[in-house]
Amino acid sequence: MSTISIIGSGNMATAIGTRAANHGHTIEFMSRNTAKAQALADEIGNGATVGTFGAKPSGDIVVLAVLYAGAVDVITQYGEALAGKTVVDISNPFNADASGLVTTPGNSAAQQIAAATPESTHVVKALNSIFGHVLAQGKPLDAFLAGDSAEAKARVTAFLESLDLRPLDAGGLAMAYALEWAGILLMGLARSGGGFDLALGAEAR
């Protein structure tokens, strides 16, 4: 078990933080809204703390749990504070009605975020195609991930496994764009009769 830093204090920060704390990780919440982060840390327990937004995170894994619209700005504000860290991009760059993406092939949210980090930082896309409330339920789920650094992917893979998730490697960071479309696919299935308890997965048959 290790320290996981989560930037953000919204729904996904809560869902990931709760699930990780339940599996023995110590969470550091970093948010511009320090009151909300403190309330969240108090609620989650297991030694959860509040870090200073923009300062060096305590965890080797830093989950970026802010809306896509602000994600690159936040990364830019952190700057060198993220040197050597593994940043997990969970963002969904949906258009207004979640019928498509505002990102383009080769310029996924994850790739934009990677371009804004120090050279020693590795970005892994993960957890974007799971509904927060489904993640919070705690059941086993499949979790797609994509990234260019084998070492960072191994770190995130171990983290996901520790949360009773089954990591499924989709390939290099360019595959983040396919994962961002998987978020749209999940929305489409949910809205078209599948319901919002739905989770994507893959099985060997």
Added chain:
Amino acid sequence: MSTISIIGSGNMATAIGTRAANHGHTIEFMSRNTAKAQALADEIGNGATVGTFGAKPSGDIVVLAVLYAGAVDVITQYGEALAGKTVVDISNPFNADASGLVTTPGNSAAQQIAAATPESTHVVKALNSIFGHVLAQGKPLDAFLAGDSAEAKARVTAFLESLDLRPLDAGGLAMAYALEWAGILLMGLARSGGGFDLALGAEAR
């Protein structure tokens, strides 16, 4: 059980035709390669026939099982012969190394095909994100679909169910683009350790 027309005589035509014949459907193969279509019909049995490429298909459901590169040309050649039919687009508009698509949002392969059909024809995207050899194994699988016509989707849904597949509606035909990316996601997962017996799916949790 009904007559299903399949345009094509390649791997996917074989996989879908075999599975459908095994479940009691009568297959009409329509291919420019009539010798190959005849051999396929003979092999599959259950009254399978060979139709004339470009003529009016016997089935209400017409599975377009040709490569994306030639799909719109084939549809254009059929022209009014497809009036009133439900065309199932199974194409994967992959780029050369299957790392991305050659289609763009709002102009998916399915939407291009729909634009080339008569007004009374309805296009449903389905079966593109299942490996042909996995489909041929006959095991139960999830099958995403997308289309604008509720009637055509109901027809394809019943067909998929008859094949022991579980139809999962992703929404209107614009969602075909997300399904085309699901094909890339499946390739990425298969190549990154998942293996080529992998099948995508979705479960309520």
